[in-house]
Amino acid sequence: MKILLVNTWYYPNIEGGAEQSTKLLAENLVKAGNEVAVYCIDSETDExxxxIINGVRIYRGNGGGYLKKIKNEGxxxxxxxxxxxxxxxxxxxEIMGVINDFNPEIVHTNCLNGISISIWKRIKSAKIPILHTLRDYALISPRGILEIKAERKGIYQIYLYLHKYICKKYSNIVDGVTAPSKFTVNIFTDNxxxxNxxxxxCVVNSIEYSNDELINNIKFQEKKQGEIINFLFVGRLLELKGLKKLVEEFKKIKDKNIRLIICGDGNLRKYILDSEVEDSRIIYKGKLTQAELKNIYMISDVLIVPSIWDEPFGRVVIEGNYYGMPVIASNRGGIPEIIDTLNGGISYNxxxxxxxxxAIIKLSNRDLYSxxxxxxxxxxxxxxxxQQIENFISIYRKLLE
Incomplete structure (x- = not known):
């Protein structure tokens, strides 16, 4: 099968979970015997x-200078x-040029920030089935989140209404839709x-899973001894991620044997650096590569995912569990579905x-981890x-019927 995936960014330009998921999907579709291409707009050149990376053919456009624009204020x-x-x-x-060159049987769109939902109309004009995977709430809100009613005021309320109206109209072009959580699927269908x-x-996000590696990770964690318990936060340093609330609550716990390791980058970076000076138990590691992050996972004991917005999924929960850590996670969006499936941690309000x-105080006790x-x-x-590959291939086939 010839499959064209579409996402704003693609490896090595990894902005978040959507890029990780798209790369994993593309490469494993190739391993399953399919011919796969990706169209993205993360090129800094005009042409x-x-x-080809790991068997995936990558078409890098620039969407009219999208990368340059998002780096500028104003x-x-x-x-x-x-x-x-x-x-x-x-x-x-650009997408029509890619279609003419690659000649896909199906197009699977993901994050379309900057690419635009208008490409659905162009793809449909070529009589190619479209599957869209919801990885955010961009079709509901230009801010990419589920809006609080109290914030919908004045001109913005009118703008929000027009945004939803246009996006709903375009969404009717799509032949099939998936999301990594039931929560996200239901939000869109209910609205x-x-x-059409x-x-x-719901097709959950996945990881390259090795049972032997998982067991080895857990054996490594089980050998840990000592009084120091390392709690870990991994993600963008944003208030929506609940990081500020986490730091403030951590500071209130007067236990000299706990540490809070923070990995990532974002607009709360200065706040985290100041907190590190204020409380020596807080350790900021910055934005890390995957190899560096793996080492941090292995020295940590408990992962905390304190989001205060409705995460469409929550890949980091799986990653924490895969490295043998119990997880403390908020009850927002699709996160509780992962906690319920894996039973690998605590969900809190x-x-x-x-x-x-x-929850932090409770999991400061290693005896509870087994x-x-x-x-x-x-x-x-x-x-x-x-399993994800099997699910998507069955959907592709259904849309091609």
Missing amino acids: MTIE KFNKLWIKYKDIYNYKSNK GYFK AKCTR SEDNYELRN GFRQSIINNMYNYDIS
């Missing part, structure tokens, strides 16, 4: 470049960027999106600071990439 640039999420002439032209979709399914603090680890071993197969 499209073509390269209201005009922000308006330009939001307009390009809806319509981008350059991306429309009237993708009315022949297939609407994101609006209750005491619950977060109490039950979580056995559940992880028993249930991790649910997130094996081979």
